[in-house]
Amino acid sequence: MGQDIKLKASDGFESGAYRADPAGAPKGAIVVIQEIFGVNHHIRSVCDRLATEGYVAVAPSIFDRIEPNFQSGYSPDEIANARKFVANPDWAAILRDTQAAIDAVKSVGPVGIVGFCLGGSVAYAAATKLSGLSAAIGYYGGAVVRFADDKPTVPTQLHFGEKDAGIPLSDVETIKSKRPEVEIFIYPGAQHGFHCDERASYDKASADVAWPRSMAFFAKHLR
Numbered sequence: 001m002g003q004d005i006k007l008k009a010s011d012g013f014e015s016g017a018y019r020a021d022p023a024g025a026p027k028g029a030i031v032v033i034q035e036i037f038g039v040n041h042h043i044r045s046v047c048d049r050l051a052t053e054g055y056v057a058v059a060p061s062i063f064d065r066i067e068p069n070f071q072s073g074y075s076p077d078e079i080a081n082a083r084k085f086v087a088n089p090d091w092a093a094i095l096r097d098t099q100a101a102i103d104a105v106k107s108v109g110p111v112g113i114v115g116f117c118l119g120g121s122v123a124y125a126a127a128t129k130l131s132g133l134s135a136a137i138g139y140y141g142g143a144v145v146r147f148a149d150d151k152p153t154v155p156t157q158l159h160f161g162e163k164d165a166g167i168p169l170s171d172v173e174t175i176k177s178k179r180p181e182v183e184i185f186i187y188p189g190a191q192h193g194f195h196c197d198e199r200a201s202y203d204k205a206s207a208d209v210a211w212p213r214s215m216a217f218f219a220k221h222l223r
Contacts, residue, residue: 002047007060007100015064015097017104018044020051028134028222029105030112032059033098033119033126035196036082037072042198043116053215055222056108060101062094062122074199086118089143094122095129102132110134110222114214115141116195120158127152135221137214140164140192145171148178157183157217159210161190161203185213 002020009015018039030050034043039059047057063070063085070085072078102111112135115123120141127136128150136156138144144158145167156179160172169186176184187194187206194203195210 002044002051002057005058005104007058007097007104009093009096009100011096013065013093013097015100016061016069017058017101018047018061019056019058019105020044020047021056022051022054024054026056026108027054028109028111028218029056029058030114030218030222031098031101031105031126032057033113033115033122034059034062035117035119035193036085037074037078038063038070038082040071040073042196046114046116055112055218056105058101058105060097062097062119064097065090065093074196089118091122091125095125098122098126099130099132102126102130106132112136112218112222114218115139117141117193118143120144121147124152124156124158125150127154127156135218137217139195139210140167142167142171145174148175151179152182155183155217155221156181157185157214159185159187159195159214161192161194161201161206162186162188163190164192166192183217185210 050057120138121143190206191201
């Protein structure tokens with residue numbers, strides 16, 4: 001269903017990406033922003049799943065400037081290694097590569113963005129800073145609280161796990177108070193990474209609520 005493509009950012013940098021296209025005419029497009037584990041099997045499967053929902057989906061490899069083609073699994077050692085990418089993220093460069101992904105698919109119709117983990121923070125930042133989006137969704141983005149003074153320019157929805165060890169509920173309350181216009185959902189008992197069915201923290205009950213919620217949000221705003 002999907003294929004590897006190249007994207008060119010405004011500064012001329014070429015990054016890799018994975019793109020999945022629906023069988024019929026697309027309803028729009030969705031940019032998928034990875035966790036710290038690269039455009040790996042899980043992120044590609046999210047793109048494929050979005051394609052079955054009728055969207056063109058593209059996931060830019062936002063670590064290509066540091067380590068091209070990086071992909072990781074979820075063992076403790078792999079998680080520890082992947083954390084190096086979030087020690088000091090180059091947000092400006094990540095957003096340039098995200099904008100390149102938006103630009104690559106905007107011809108097919110309205111464009112949304114969804115991100116997970118680090119990608120959840122990127123999706124929120126994109127909603128406040130980038131052009132060409134119609135909606136944004138972030139799953140358990142730890143840096144969203146740092147960006148919460150910035151107002152999204154498009155409808156935005158955020159998902160957090162109640163038991164996320166890296167994102168205290170006090171952070172979520174701060175986001176809620178600063179951004180009352182943003183839809184925020186907290187999933188009881190869910191940990192960080194609850195949407196990913198390849199992680200030990202996968203919570204099927206929460207994921208089975210969050211995904212239809214996300215699809216309904218995109219259906220409402222990507223038209």
